[in-house]
Amino acid sequence: xxxxxxxxxxxxxxxxxxxxxxxxxxxxxxxxxxxxxxxxxxxxxxxxxxxxxxxxxxxxxxxxxxxxxxxxxxxxxxxxxxxxxxxxxxxxxxxxxxxxxxxxxxxxxxxxxxxxxxxxxxxxxxxxxxxxxxxxxxxxxxxxxxxxxxxxxxxxxxxxxxxxxxxxxxxxxxxxxxxxxxxxxxxxxxxxxxxxxxxxxxxxxxxxxxxxxxxxxxxxxxxxxxxxxxxxxxxxxxxxxxxxxxxxxxxxxxxxxxxxxxxxxxxxxxxxxxxxxxxxxxxxxxxxxxxxxxxxxxxxxxxxxxxxxxxxxxxxxxxxxxxxxxxxxxxxxxxxxxxxxxxxxxxxxxxxxxxxxxxxxxxxxxxxxxxxxxxxxxxxxxxxxxxxxxxxxxxxxxx
Numbered sequence: 160x161x162x163x164x165x166x167x168x169x170x171x172x173x174x175x176x177x178x179x180x181x182x183x184x185x186x187x188x189x190x191x192x193x194x195x196x197x198x199x200x201x202x203x204x205x206x207x208x209x210x211x212x213x214x215x216x217x218x219x220x221x222x223x224x225x226x227x228x229x230x231x232x233x234x235x236x237x238x239x240x241x242x243x244x245x246x247x248x249x250x251x252x253x254x255x256x257x258x259x260x261x262x263x264x265x266x267x268x269x270x271x272x273x274x275x276x277x278x279x280x281x282x283x284x285x286x287x288x289x290x291x292x293x294x295x296x297x298x299x300x301x302x303x304x305x306x307x308x309x310x311x312x313x314x315x316x317x318x319x320x321x322x323x324x325x326x327x328x329x330x331x332x333x334x335x336x337x338x339x340x341x342x343x344x345x346x347x348x349x350x351x352x353x354x355x356x357x358x359x360x361x362x363x364x365x366x367x368x369x370x371x372x373x374x375x376x377x378x379x380x381x382x383x384x385x386x387x388x389x390x391x392x393x394x395x396x397x398x399x400x401x402x403x404x405x406x407x408x409x410x411x412x413x414x415x416x417x418x419x420x421x422x423x424x425x426x427x428x429x430x431x432x433x434x435x436x437x438x439x440x441x442x443x444x445x446x447x448x449x450x451x452x453x454x455x456x457x458x459x460x461x462x463x464x465x466x467x468x469x470x471x472x473x474x475x476x477x478x479x480x481x482x483x484x485x486x487x488x489x490x491x492x493x494x495x496x497x498x499x500x501x502x503x504x505x506x507x508x509x510x511x512x513x514x515x516x517x518x519x520x521x522x523x524x525x526x527x528x529x530x531x532x533x534x535x536x537x538x539x540x541x542x543x544x545x546x547x548x549x550x551x552x553x554x555x556x557x558x
Contacts, residue, residue, distance in 0.1 A: 232334030403427030
């Protein structure tokens, strides 16, 4: 593509395509240097990198940057200097703490500049990370990131914490979590489902899980749970769901449809009263959300669809597992009355439970501010998981 100058602006009519990512990949970042073009594209939510010759006329890939893990969270760090021959990369995996590397673009060699090891220590080899695939209702393969302790042998008795999001094109990248080891060292298998509605498998992955296609996100999540059971990772009644915001909608709708599969649900500030919120144009964030979910004020079809997967409207007189929902009193995105209405309807109509609501009086959508308040928030979530699974107080496996 012709490069614009101060005297000759770029003319879109003269543009031509240099490179197109593979179907299912997402062109996610780039860096332009004098002697190197660095291209980042993601596959199943994980960054892949190659170096191209800096020639807009004859685009040529010079080399691919080799990373030791195909399952990781990686991104480029900005650096000054147009003529440099190095880049900085931040990378972690579900087993490897975050580190910063400097990579020589001429040789591909890398130097570790910094690693953020948890204060209580960490042994990377104690954890196993795998890619597995669930099967959705329409036959689509859904990527899963699975991590567990090496001393845990998955079986029908294994406790599984299943998470997901699937909205707004947001991808769940498989990175490191120091706090997650609290559960892993007590035998929990952690599974992230990369359902449609995110962009883990490209822009089409997002489009196929929104608006009229939104049901696919829930079908994908249910398909992942069924696959985990069918393939012997766990069994029905040994899965706890966890999701926040739009991920709270994902877990909420899933448990309303298939409650018999799950032991419990933890929904952080869940978007569970979708139809009522999308009908209230006076809420400042409602009109900007219509392109994602549909406008039920103007469209009868949108109103029908939203009612079909709004967890608050799906509550029936039937048994559901324990459901814990959280709310933030000053949350401008998911108003506190959404989870309150859901839990109230469950307590009034449903069987089973218990159905619990925790409202943070000094928090918005992202939870309470401050380092220690944030840790308290995580501790409450993990305490719920530990009680649901009756996990031991002392971790039997090494960090």
